[in-house]
Amino acid sequence: MGSDNATGVFAFLLLVLSILYSAIITMRVRFYQWGFFRTHRLPCKVISIGNITLGGAGKTPMTIYLAKTLYRLGFRVVILSRGYKGQLEQSCSIITDGKTVFMDPETAGDEPYLMAEKLTGIPIVVGKNRYECGQLAIKKFTPQVILLDDAFQHLSLYRDINIVLMDFTRPLGNRHVLPRGLLREPAPNLDRSDLVILTRADIDHSHSLTVPYVGNKPVFRCRHEPDQLMHTDDNGSIVLFSPDKLTNQKVYAFSGIANNYDFVQMLSGLQYQITGSSGFDDHHNYSDLDLETIAANAQNSSAKFIVTTEKDYVKIVKKINWPLPMFALGIKLNFGLDSQKFESIIQSKMVT
Known part of the structure; x- marks a missing residue:
């Protein structure tokens, strides 16, 4: 992770490493552009959803939003995900055929599993080699469009639309490339994008x-908004509630995402009374001790409920006996005034 607070010799060393890393990444991009490295094509439309910085710009909510939009417009859609930190990352495996989810979160990876739970009629394939996974998807599901989750840097697979997400509050981080900053590659490489959100x-x-660096390409705005609260009842069934169910209730919050602070702020904005919180690294693999500590902290804080993210919830809800009712708050995207224009541009690019 990049460092904003480094000073002195340490900052200089990080800067030198950033320059070296930037040079390597730039040459890699050029080798693909010059044809020294091969870019594979699939026989359908391919849309990449990615970002140029580390951290949570909202790729998973955007992938879900776009998949639902394309499905509603009548397209056959398949999602390809790397399955980061899942057990199938080095293989190509079908997580869901759009009807049945075949894997648990530990096997599939937390984000592919969450998408599989939230999407109906949309198959999901995971694996590091997106081209091989794409071939599997073509063979099994004959999609009209494939969505690549977190693939702006995955240059070995051709895409028809390159969507780049950037956090409005800090779009380029501190403008340094890793490890001095948050950029995955030099900012001028944004010229590869077709559309910025x-x-x-x-x-x-x-x-x-x-x-x-994006020229006259379309730029859209969206915001993250609370969706539904998810809870597992005594029969093991998922029950959905409005977010205001916990308004003015004492809540202990925890999350393992890129920006844990934003999650707590969203809960506060819903007028939840936050009695305490715990934050972990993105994709954190919770141990039983982690979960027992969270449960004890929640009880000691006088909370009446525990609230986490959907991504964390699906991994941990069945791991221990929770002493307090646990809920997961979902996130949805709202494009506001840009909603119809965004949909029209995506639809127009699908037929060209």
Whole structure:
């Protein structure tokens, strides 16, 4: 993870490493552009959803949003995901055929599993080699469009649309490449994008947007909003509630995502009374001790409920006997005034 607070010799060493890393990444991109490295094509439309920085710009909610949109428009859609930290990352495996989920979160990876639980009629295939996974998807499901989750840097597979997400509050981090900053590659490489989406943005007012290095390509804004609360009842069934179910209730929050602070702020915005919170690294693999500590902290804080993210919930809800009722708060995207325009551009690119 990049460092904003480094000073002195340490900052200089990080900067030198960033320059070296930037040079390596730039040459890798050029080798693909010059044809020294092969880019494979699939016989259908391919849309990549990715970002240029580390951290949670909202790729998974965007993938879900776009998959639902394309499915509603009548397209056969398949999602390809790396399955980061899942047991199938080095293989190509079908997580769901759009009807049945075949894997648990530990096997599939937390994000593919969450997408499989939230999407109906949309198969999901996981594996590091997106081309091989794409071939499997073509053979099994004959999709009209494949969505690549977190694939802006995955240059070995051709895509028809390159969507890049950027956090509106800090689109380029501190503008340094790893390890001095948060950029996965130099910012000028944004010129590979076809469409940019600024997440966590103000969508209530229309104003012009300028993003460096993207020229006249479309730029949209969206924000993350609370969706439904999810809870597992005594019969093991998932029950959904409005987020206001816990308004003014004492809640202990925990999460293992890229921006844990934002999650707690969202709960506070719903008028939940936060009695305490715990934050972990993104994709954290919770041990029983972690979960027992969370449960004890929640009880000691006088909370009446525990709230986490959907991504964390699916991994841990059945691991221990929780002493307090646990809920997961879902996230949805709202494009506001840009909603119809975004859909029209995606639809137009699907027929060209």
